[in-house]
Amino acid sequence: MTPGTPITVRGLTRRFGQVLAVDDLSFDVAPGRVTGFLGPNGAGKTTTLRMILGLARPDAGTATIGGRAYVDIPQPTREVGAVLEASSFHPGRTAIQHLLLFAPAAGATRARCDELLALVGLTDAAERRVGGFSLGMRQRLGLATALLGDPQVLILDEPTNGLDPGGIAWLRSFLRGFAADGRTVLVSSHVLSEVQQSVDDVVVLAHGRMVHASPLSELAALATPAVHVTSPDASGLARLVATHGWAVAPGAPADGSRTSVALLGTTTGVVGAAAHAANLELHELRGETPGLEDVFLSLVGEAPPLQRHAAEPTTAQEGRA
Numbered sequence: 001m002t003p004g005t006p007i008t009v010r011g012l013t014r015r016f017g018q019v020l021a022v023d024d025l026s027f028d029v030a031p032g033r034v035t036g037f038l039g040p041n042g043a044g045k046t047t048t049l050r051m052i053l054g055l056a057r058p059d060a061g062t063a064t065i066g067g068r069a070y071v072d073i074p075q076p077t078r079e080v081g082a083v084l085e086a087s088s089f090h091p092g093r094t095a096i097q098h099l100l101l102f103a104p105a106a107g108a109t110r111a112r113c114d115e116l117l118a119l120v121g122l123t124d125a126a127e128r129r130v131g132g133f134s135l136g137m138r139q140r141l142g143l144a145t146a147l148l149g150d151p152q153v154l155i156l157d158e159p160t161n162g163l164d165p166g167g168i169a170w171l172r173s174f175l176r177g178f179a180a181d182g183r184t185v186l187v188s189s190h191v192l193s194e195v196q197q198s199v200d201d202v203v204v205l206a207h208g209r210m211v212h213a214s215p216l217s218e219l220a221a222l223a224t225p226a227v228h229v230t231s232p233d234a235s236g237l238a239r240l241v242a243t244h245g246w247a248v249a250p251g252a253p254a255d256g257s258r259t260s261v262a263l264l265g266t267t268t269g270v271v272g273a274a275a276h277a278a279n280l281e282l283h284e285l286r287g288e289t290p291g292l293e294d295v296f297l298s299l300v301g302e303a304p305p306l307q308r309h310a311a312e313p314t315t316a317q318e319g320r321a
């Protein structure tokens, strides 16, 4: 087992003119696990990754890999492999020429280059010019390049972009194996569902700020099941809700004007029995537990807020009705 190399981000901040792209961001990426770095377009993921990799200077804060800033790592390509842009290839070079160009700096042999092309499924395309590659093929070649130095840490920006379902499944098992070796993986995505089966931990970003960080398994715990109730008798429904003191999800005020409400902290059985006892006619009685993607979208402010156990609203939710 190789010693682990954590990534540590503390108070990272970067402004572009009026845009606060990354705002006082702190999180940890643990070795031996795959961490998903999630957020919608423009959330600040790429800017953060660029600062971790020494490609952009923070206005404040630090990012270290194994305790050192990237620029202070003596042989960085042997410590850290990264794919930020799938398009940064010389179009006239073939895949193997591309790898051979970067091989010396990473201490990789021709045999290692061939091995990596095979690993990413590009053996048949080894002699083809990169200019004719699809986005998915470029992603694969980028990954092979990042792996030249057999790094302890892998940082991938939106690696599922352009990959077909088979490619995504392959990447998932590759990342799992890489982390199982005690290595560190940080992978960004704007779609949770594309990395959901790959990641152990999630760091969720919105408007440059961290809105959530936990093991993936704890993300679902943020959502509270709701009971959806519809009755033709709006005032009777409002009375029933008031009598029992049920919490009502935002967007469905129990002010006597709504015929449908979503109730929190109760069950379909309890509501059904109470409606029966009150002789209230119901047209709908349905329990629903939000899925992981719903929780994610709610966290980043792209869906109606879910009721969450945490009392504090997130930054992304504060501006919402």
Ligand SMILES: Nc1ncnc2c1ncn2[C@@H]1O[C@H](COP(=O)(O)OP(=O)(O)OP(=O)(O)O)[C@@H](O)[C@H]1O
Pocket: 016, 019, 020, 021, 039, 040, 041, 042, 043, 044, 045, 046, 047, 048, 190
């Ligand atoms: N070089 C730059 N100059 C000016 N603004 C920038 C620059 N780089 C990023 N930004 C801005 O900073 C914010 C964060 O961008 P960033 O690319 O880091 O987000 P992202 O989460 O990676 O988004 P995407 O998923 O679209 O790649 C955006 O508002 C973006 O327009």
